Amino acid sequence: MSLIVDIHKSLGDFQLDAAFEADAGVTCLLGASGCGKSYTLKCIAGIEKPDRGHIELDGVVLFDSEKKINLPPQQRHVGYLFQNYALFPNMTVRQNILCGLHGERDRAKREQKLREILRMMRLEGLEKHKPAQLSGGQQQRAALARILVSEPKLLMLDEPFSALDAHLRDSLKVELRDMLHDFGRAVLMVTHDRSEAYNMSSRIALMDQGKLLTIKDTKQLFADPGSVPAAVLTGCKNIAAAEKLDAHTVLVPSWGIRLQTAQEVRDGLCAVGLRAHYFHPNAPQNRWPVVFKEEMEEPFETILQFRYAGQDPDSPPVWWRLAKDKRPQAFPAELGISPANVLLLYD
Amino acid sequence: MSIDWYPLINSLRIAAISCVLVFFLGIFFAYYAAKLPRTIKGILDVILTLPMVLPPTVCGYFLLLIFGVKRPLGAFLLQFGVKFVMTWYGGVLAAAVVAFPLMYRTARGAFESFDKTLAYSGQTLGLSNAYIFWRIRMPACRQGILAGTVLAFARALGEYGATSMLIGYTPGKTATISTTVYQLWRTNDERGAMFWVLVNLAISTVVLLTVNLLETRQKKAVKA
Numbered sequence: 001m002s003l004i005v006d007i008h009k010s011l012g013d014f015q016l017d018a019a020f021e022a023d024a025g026v027t028c029l030l031g032a033s034g035c036g037k038s039y040t041l042k043c044i045a046g047i048e049k050p051d052r053g054h055i056e057l058d059g060v061v062l063f064d065s066e067k068k069i070n071l072p073p074q075q076r077h078v079g080y081l082f083q084n085y086a087l088f089p090n091m092t093v094r095q096n097i098l099c100g101l102h103g104e105r106d107r108a109k110r111e112q113k114l115r116e117i118l119r120m121m122r123l124e125g126l127e128k129h130k131p132a133q134l135s136g137g138q139q140q141r142a143a144l145a146r147i148l149v150s151e152p153k154l155l156m157l158d159e160p161f162s163a164l165d166a167h168l169r170d171s172l173k174v175e176l177r178d179m180l181h182d183f184g185r186a187v188l189m190v191t192h193d194r195s196e197a198y199n200m201s202s203r204i205a206l207m208d209q210g211k212l213l214t215i216k217d218t219k220q221l222f223a224d225p226g227s228v229p230a231a232v233l234t235g236c237k238n239i240a241a242a243e244k245l246d247a248h249t250v251l252v253p254s255w256g257i258r259l260q261t262a263q264e265v266r267d268g269l270c271a272v273g274l275r276a277h278y279f280h281p282n283a284p285q286n287r288w289p290v291v292f293k294e295e296m297e298e299p300f301e302t303i304l305q306f307r308y309a310g311q312d313p314d315s316p317p318v319w320w321r322l323a324k325d326k327r328p329q330a331f332p333a334e335l336g337i338s339p340a341n342v343l344l345l346y347d
Numbered sequence: 348m349s350i351d352w353y354p355l356i357n358s359l360r361i362a363a364i365s366c367v368l369v370f371f372l373g374i375f376f377a378y379y380a381a382k383l384p385r386t387i388k389g390i391l392d393v394i395l396t397l398p399m400v401l402p403p404t405v406c407g408y409f410l411l412l413i414f415g416v417k418r419p420l421g422a423f424l425l426q427f428g429v430k431f432v433m434t435w436y437g438g439v440l441a442a443a444v445v446a447f448p449l450m451y452r453t454a455r456g457a458f459e460s461f462d463k464t465l466a467y468s469g470q471t472l473g474l475s476n477a478y479i480f481w482r483i484r485m486p487a488c489r490q491g492i493l494a495g496t497v498l499a500f501a502r503a504l505g506e507y508g509a510t511s512m513l514i515g516y517t518p519g520k521t522a523t524i525s526t527t528v529y530q531l532w533r534t535n536d537e538r539g540a541m542f543w544v545l546v547n548l549a550i551s552t553v554v555l556l557t558v559n560l561l562e563t564r565q566k567k568a569v570k571a
Contacts, residue, residue: 047467073470086468090486100472143468150472 003154003186007043007053007063016040016050016210026180026187028197028218030233031207037190038083040207041156044188045080046073058153079152083159085143087131093142094127100150113149121145136164137172144179155180157189161196173199194235198222206230224263228271228345236273236343237319244269248339255318256310257288262340273343276303276321281328283336292331293317302327306335353519354527355546357435361523362504364436365443369499372443373450374492378480380451381458399448406445407512414440414513435521437514442503450499457491458484490562497558504550 006019016036020027029037042048044055044062052065057078062071087096097114104110118124121141131139140160147155160176161169177200180187191197197204198218205215208229214221225231231239242250244265250272251258259272289309294317296303302324305317320335376395380388398406414421414431424430431437461484469479485492507525514521516530524547531539 042467045467045471047470073467074473074475076471077473078471080468080471082464082468084462084464086462086464088465088469088483088487090483090489099469099474103473146472 002058003044003188004054004056005040005044007040007050007055009039009043009048009050011039014210018207018210018212020205020212020215022186022188022203022205024185025203026177026189026201027203027205027215028201029188029190029205029207030194030197031192032233033192035207036210037192037207038158041080041158041188041190044076044154044156045078046071046076047080077151077153079147079150079155081140081143081147081155081157081160083162085131085139085163087139087143087146089131092128092130093123093134096131096142097146097149100146100148103150117145117149121148137168140164140172140176144176148183153185155183155185155187157187159191160189161191161193176200194233206233208233225273225343226346228273231271231273231343231345235275237276237321238274239271239345240315242269242272242345250342250344254312254315255288255308256312257286257308259286259337259342260339261342261344262338263342263344265344266346268346269344270347271345273345274318274337275341275343276319278337278341279320279322279335280337281332281335283338285336285339286342287334287336289333290318290335297324300324304331306331350542351519354522354524354543357438357521358504358523358525359550361435361438361442361506361510362500365439365446365503366496366500368439368443369447369450369503370496373447373454373495373499376451377454377458380455395451396448398444399452403445403506403508403510404512407441407509410441410444410509410513431513433514433517433521435514438506438510438521438523441509441513442506445506445509446499446502449502450495453491453495453498454488457488457495460491461487493558493561497554501551501554504554505547 003022005021007016009016014036016039018036018040029040031037039048043050046062049070050063050065053063054061054065055063057076061067061069062076063069088099091099094114097117098110101110101113104113118127121144123138123142123145126134126138126142131142134142161172164172173196180200189197189200191200201218203215204218204221206213206221206229213227213230221230222234225234225236228239240252240254242252244267245251245258247264248261249258250261250265250269252272290306291309293305293307295305300323301321304320304322304327306320307317376391380391380395383391411432412418414424414437416422416425416430416432421430421432431440465483465487466479469483470476505525506523507529510523511526511529516522516526522530524543528540528543528547531537531543
């Protein structure tokens, strides 16, 4: 059970090159909007056609530019949950779900599958409702029900939470995560939200300006992004150019500091990243004098912006993010960071 | 006084047949024009919309240029006994040409505002393109298509310029309501002209009332 994708497409100035494989479990395509994530899903579904490449699902070739294979979407058996759920507005929930069951010729079996999915998706009693009468969460479940009854070999979700109110999102995330886990086959989910990607997926494929940068286990990616764009996409706020001094020391010229690292520094280092959460006034290592600049409050956290004493005045301030109850009364004169939390970024 | 109802029957059949023709042709062109490359689409759009902005007499003139019995196509068709000049079904042609752009443009507008993800999700669910077109796209574009059909029917029923150029006025043969009104008024039969004016008003009122009724019923159905 696996998906193999290797596609290339030119769209004016934009060039999409995405090659990756995905097995059972949730793989997230994470990237800024306009980076080509949704377009990649559309190519896999057969809605868009790449210029060249190869797409294969469970051993069946869906697209191959050299062998001139391009299966229509109807023959690909790929479930696609659109951002707006794309429920047919003129049909009831029941009729919508039956659209996913049109391949089932046996009437009794069709009714049985319909009843099962209605129960599983907690849509009982809503069969006769039109999509416009459903809440956002119900629409999402109805659209998923319609897809799941068609028994796709691959499930693709395009920003599944973007159409929902913020307060609904968190509870639905848990629900959807469990559902996707039970699905048991490959799931591709597109999102621009790194915490959503972290919540939902076991693997993340990072995309930036049409290029697939890397595909890694989710936790490993956040612990060691490895490159500047990956660090930015995983939410690292403080990134500066750096030089290797020795196997465990780097120099950061624009901050005017040296940092000890837990990981061994390889050649070709271009920058370091320091996550805003990991500074500590009493950290024994990597402690340097700092000057407080500004504070920005959030509901439960606060962001303190500071500069290192020897920092280049043209470089942006460094962010320190901490829970409000941990905020010190007086801004500390020095801040340190554990060598384990110095991210080494390469070209 | 005995009334010759021929103009009413003739007008209704011309309007009905041309409306059906225009319905399918308009939808066909609107659907495929939306898929064409931009430049071809632009050119086609101008040609298909011209009959709407040209004076109907000019449309009639062009129709005579093409279908006149001494013209190549007209002469060719005449060999099969098909003659659009001075026949009632020539009136269908004239009405269809003039009414076509109304259907085409309203249907195209409706198709362009159609949410493509609905069609895409239908495809990924394995539904055939024909099913998606008739059961998802058409119902979603219902309002626009209905409006276009009504406009086309009303335009076909009221057609005068191109009709009089192509099929003229022969009582009991090519007379329609609008050409009859003009003919009777010209020959000082003001009562006769008024009669047909009232008939025309009655038909238009019934058509518009029907449309309004259909729309309110649909709105209720959507809410329920």
